[in-house]
């Protein structure tokens with residue numbers, strides 16, 4: 001019997017926004033499991049701040065400049081990595097950007113930017129990476145959604161914390177990410193490329209964690225009565241990048257402490 005494992009040795013993985021709050025733990029977990037991880041981002045100084053004290057920095061945690069708002073930049077980044085490594089096995093679409101918040105007064109330009117930074121950028125990265133993934137022996141695409149792509153925000157709660165309100169385009173685009181994964185899972189299935197979604201629940205950043213009452217509210221809404229830590233999420237990516245998930249495609253792995261269960 002062939003034992004399937006979580007070992008990522010020899011795999012080349014790319015993660016957009018991989019030096020961000022959740023991306024950092026995911027990058028490190030992939031590297032600890034043996035992958036060579038390229039962190040795609042706009043600012044090398046932020047990459048250095050996140051990883052320069054990590055033993056794997058420069059060896060299997062490597063910076064690649066990439067702006068996911070621009071097709072040329074994405075295409076150039078993938079080309080550069082492929083020329084160096086001669087393969088790309090795993091693409092994780094984790095980066096996002098939004099602007100605007102108010103559901104009543106949001107400008108068209110904010111709406112468009114939010115959809116671009118949450119959904120269109122994922123599409124661009126998938127499209128540009130397919131020619132490289134086709135050459136891999138175990139190709140994987142993993143897209144990042146949000147619990148707000150699955151359930152609506154509770155507006156009673158946000159009356160108390162209006163500055164924390166999740167904007168309408170974010171959830172709409174994240175729901176689109178779940179469907180986009182299913183679409184490409186179907187389209188790419190015969191090429192052996194798996195496409196799945198990881199959907200994080202409440203993982204408030206360090207700054208948001210300073211708002212104690214808000215954090216308590218988030219914790220209460222989960223079944224496990226706590227907020228998520230970045231390391232609670234990282235294993236989902238390791239699993240979906242590994243040979244252990246070879247027969248899993250089109251799925252949405254929700255890591256939310258039970259928030260969306262009810």
Ligand SMILES: NC(=O)c1ccc[n+]([C@@H]2O[C@H](COP(=O)([O-])OP(=O)(O)OC[C@H]3O[C@@H](n4cnc5c(N)ncnc54)[C@H](OP(=O)(O)O)[C@@H]3O)[C@@H](O)[C@H]2O)c1
Pocket residue numbers: 016017018019020021022023040041042043046066067068069093094095096097144145146147199200201202203204205
């Ligand atoms: N934290 C949560 O509670 C939570 C919950 C549900 C879903 N998520 C999802 O999880 C993912 C990671 O979120 P996070 O909480 O870790 O947020 P984060 O720390 O803000 O990370 C987002 C990353 O995207 C990068 N980025 C933004 N614009 C970019 C561009 N044009 N090109 C390349 N990179 C760009 C940012 O880097 P620069 O700005 O430095 O370029 C940053 O590293 C996102 O998809 C988010 O929607 C998070």
